[in-house]
Amino acid sequence: MSQLPPNMIPEGVDPASIDPIxxxxxxxxxxxxxxxxxxxxxxDAALRERFELQQRINESARRSLAYVAPTPQAITxxxxxxxxxxxxxxxFRAPAIPTRLRWLLAAAAAVLLATAGVLVYKPTxxxxxxxxxxxxxxxxxxxxxxxxxxxxEEFVRWTNFHFKSPVLISMSTPGIxxxxxxxxxxxxxxxxxxxxxxxxLTRVGDDRVLVLMDEVASDRKISVPEASGLKLFRxxxxxIVMYELTPRNEESIINHAVITAPPPRPDMDPLPNRGPDGGxxxxx
Amino acid sequence: MSPSADxxxxxxxxxxxxxxxxxxFAARLQENHRAVWTIAVAxxxxxxxxxxxxxxxxxxxxxxxxxxDPVTSFAAWMGQIVRFVALNESRRIKKHRHAGEESLAIxxxxxxxxxxxxxxxxxxLDALTSIDEVPRAxxxxxxxxxxxxxxxxxxxxxPEGTAMSHVHRTRGALRSRLSALSPGGGA
Numbered sequence: 001m002s003q004l005p006p007n008m009i010p011e012g013v014d015p016a017s018i019d020p021i022x023x024x025x026x027x028x029x030x031x032x033x034x035x036x037x038x039x040x041x042x043x044d045a046a047l048r049e050r051f052e053l054q055q056r057i058n059e060s061a062r063r064s065l066a067y068v069a070p071t072p073q074a075i076t077x078x079x080x081x082x083x084x085x086x087x088x089x090x091x092f093r094a095p096a097i098p099t100r101l102r103w104l105l106a107a108a109a110a111v112l113l114a115t116a117g118v119l120v121y122k123p124t125x126x127x128x129x130x131x132x133x134x135x136x137x138x139x140x141x142x143x144x145x146x147x148x149x150x151x152x153e154e155f156v157r158w159t160n161f162h163f164k165s166p167v168l169i170s171m172s173t174p175g176i177x178x179x180x181x182x183x184x185x186x187x188x189x190x191x192x193x194x195x196x197x198x199x200x201l202t203r204v205g206d207d208r209v210l211v212l213m214d215e216v217a218s219d220r221k222i223s224v225p226e227a228s229g230l231k232l233f234r235x236x237x238x239x240i241v242m243y244e245l246t247p248r249n250e251e252s253i254i255n256h257a258v259i260t261a262p263p264p265r266p267d268m269d270p271l272p273n274r275g276p277d278g279g280x281x282x283x284x
Numbered sequence: 285m286s287p288s289a290d291x292x293x294x295x296x297x298x299x300x301x302x303x304x305x306x307x308x309f310a311a312r313l314q315e316n317h318r319a320v321w322t323i324a325v326a327x328x329x330x331x332x333x334x335x336x337x338x339x340x341x342x343x344x345x346x347x348x349x350x351x352x353d354p355v356t357s358f359a360a361w362m363g364q365i366v367r368f369v370a371l372n373e374s375r376r377i378k379k380h381r382h383a384g385e386e387s388l389a390i391x392x393x394x395x396x397x398x399x400x401x402x403x404x405x406x407x408x409l410d411a412l413t414s415i416d417e418v419p420r421a422x423x424x425x426x427x428x429x430x431x432x433x434x435x436x437x438x439x440x441x442x443p444e445g446t447a448m449s450h451v452h453r454t455r456g457a458l459r460s461r462l463s464a465l466s467p468g469g470g471a
Contacts, residue, residue: 011445019456060404063402
């Protein structure tokens, strides 16, 4: 392809070394060269086969790794939340904070500051995200919690810290496995319940069961379509509203939720020096 | 070749030696999102995880904003952070996979390639693992987003000719690996 327009070829690349298929897909051919190439494909079976395979590969890549461009608003909100997240640790504690914990601390900081009358971050409103899709995302993400409570005491400290209500679902409850917590809202997509909702990931046997929790004041009506294969159960315990999303026909987790005594020093960080996966560096 | 979307502008010049504001950071991220997302997806080969990686990388980047000189390439700087976060995430997923928990997409593709996606899609994702990370990112930037070689070079801090060479070689390598699926290849 020595006739390729040299001004379109990066410096140092020999035009003669460029495969015609690459030249075609890179738009490096003149209209005349393109027409000649199309003619050649019609008569050269081997070239046509390579060309068509490349077309299929390109289409396959676009199909299987589809990109959804975020809106400017989504980018702005993501950056705003991350800015708060980076600022939050200063108000809470000095040691290094696991990256993902910063997101939750940011949310907690926003709530505390708003309560104090200092508006740092005002959500633009609740952007609903289908709970069953949130469930599916968590499955696709390996049912991976960002924060892990390792004892009942930590669990109570966590719920009391975030929802001002010392509620416990005991880690030793037979038949259930409490995996950990995620911050439910996806800033670019919306939230399955509200902007301060946390999701508790659990397993019951082989089933993945997800519980959305928030303060009662943040409750709103949510539902899941029957076609999703999931059931939705609701309970209010103390100041916490809980929605259990489960493939099972009965609730398995929220029926074990009970109010306990408030933890000592309720305002301290519920999971000091531990990040995602329970690792000291946030699993990173 | 079109000019790089990341080329410094007159507005950027005014903030030389100053730290980007969050709004400026957001504007730069918007301009370069597809490039940094593609770096993430080139490593994770999963669109959902790539979204998470970029979101995590934003937090990391904002914490290191003082390290960034606004007159340099935002895409290259942010791309490095995304790469670092994506590699960590990949290692973590690999660890979980060994423990028996696989990404839904990856495990489904391995077990039943025809059940959830066309056979070519599953085989392509598999074949991409045989391509080195940078050539893979070059190929995906060119193919998914039609990015110019100038833009790819800027995002990955490599010469333009190298970016082109990576794309061409990756196309050829993928065709070789997937040729059994072409009409004359026995599929």
